[in-house]
Amino acid sequence: MQDTILKPLIEQRADPYIYKHTDGYYYFTASVPQYDRIELRRAKTIAELAAAPTVDAWIKPDTGPYSELIWAPELHFNMGAWYVYFAAAPSREIKYKLFQHRMYAIRNTNANPLEGTWEFMGQVDTGIDTFCLDATTFNHNGQLYYLWAQKDNEIEGNSNLYIAKMKTPWQIEGKPVLLSKPEHDWEIRGFWVNEGPSVLRRNGKIFISYSASATDENYAMGLLWADENADLLDPAVWTKSREPVFRTCYDHGIYGPGHNSFTYAEDGDTVMLVYHARTYTEIVGDPLWNPDRHTFVKPLRWDENGMPVFGRPSTL
Template sequence: MENDVGDIPEPLIEQRADPCIYRHTDGYYYFTASVPQYDRVELRRAKTIEGLASAQTRSVWRKGAGGPCPELIRAPEIHFSGGAWYVYFAAAPSREPRGRLSRHRIYAIRNASANPLAGEWEFMGQVDTGNDTSCLDAATFTHKGQLYGLWAQQHGGADGSANLYIAPMATPWQVGGAPVMLSRPEFDWECRGLPVNEAPSVLKKHGRVFIGYSAGATGHDQAMGLLWAGEDADLLDPASWTKSREPVLQAGDGHATHGPGHTGFTVAEDGSTVLLVYHARTYTEIDGDPLWNPDRHTFVKPLRWCDDGMPDFGRPAVA
């Protein structure tokens, strides 16, 4: 299985880190991501993936709009559940010393309109994960009738280290059971810069539930990892999950694309081809703290499959 970076294609959308693309039953693709100013939640939609690049944007939530999260809005995710749209995002009162994210918490907003770019968004408050430490990169998914939440959270201290957690959800904005840790940074490639597992995203295929995630700090050597469990397994049992010992996507010397991360999945216009959504940089000499550098761009490429039903992430820049 190839797991490195090749020649660079054109990014789909420049300066949009932490991308999320959701294809809805109305035939539209909905896109959101961190904006360089970290001051708002921005949405756009289009009938095609390529159309997202030029689609009109709408700012649906701005800093200071409500609740205790006035600043530093990061990593929004858009989901549809129970007849309404939800956006999950992380926010904090102010920028932390050395650019860290130790005061970020997860929040949710809701819109009952058919089109989330129209209608009003309602602030649903903080998503209480049961542990008052920094958390971000929230996502939800439904499996066998149960809604689950996924997120990344510091396990204590202010060193930036983070683990991946899963929990059943009582509502799309309320955790309904004890969170379970699924993964912690343990391999060298998960600890480059900082020991971090974050940005989980779910893909269900070939009798398995896959969770792609980002590993390491936000610099040019960020990489992607993978967890998987059988579709009939107890997803709240850590023993149900297997973890890749090597990165499934990473950069290397001489490559033009660097730091692939923030794994996401959607489906192509044909309704069957799975697409990998991620961010990456086009250079390694980053000015200042990589966490605040704006030049992580949104990329999309087809995901391929091995004979054993496992995903082949290939090379980020090659279809």
């Protein structure tokens, strides 16, 4: 039987995030090619997101500390309100600060986040004043956690993964805890990167997927996991995959899969893997400005030990 080669669900949307809410809608956001806004859409099914109308929830200011390169927004419903977490850089005229991203949050108390007013909540301060991005949040045992990527000037590389408790949906509590840093050969190709974490709970475990290396065909995904009853702020309880769990499929021409999120199929139980990838490698200029990272969606599989099986980015 010949494999069915996957096609993008949504073209030219990188860092995709799909959230299935209790209202029965799927909500989608991602980095837009212009990196100048936070765009939202919603639909009753995952497939319908492709043609769903878009709404601009927030547009960057012309100047200031969060006026360039709006990256990797995620939409979450925390403590009775909607939040979008995103990263942004200072004004372009301060060229040496162009990639000095910090993390920010906006809030909407309307039942439908495509309507109502979005309030800028300011910077999510980690207590470390360095490049940071790709924040996500998750609830576990009544505690809201913040999980993100950040540079540590004392550690070789571009970014590591950190976790912290949150005291409000826009403020962390306590000192950040280092969970993972680039160390394996597949994590340091082009750049030394751990970024784009996403959380999944199943089979008595907490899983954290993440992306590594440069954002070209070297981009690949790794996995961390811990027992669901463990202290998630203890680095010792986490196990890290030695090999990537998701990587370029040269056979079928799907390159650099990563920056994923997880959602659930319409049956409410099947976990769906959401990720971006490119369909060619001949990138002209800086890969950052190439718009052709497309959103793909496929079911996640499981092995006999209750571990996720990601398979190939090109096939179901």
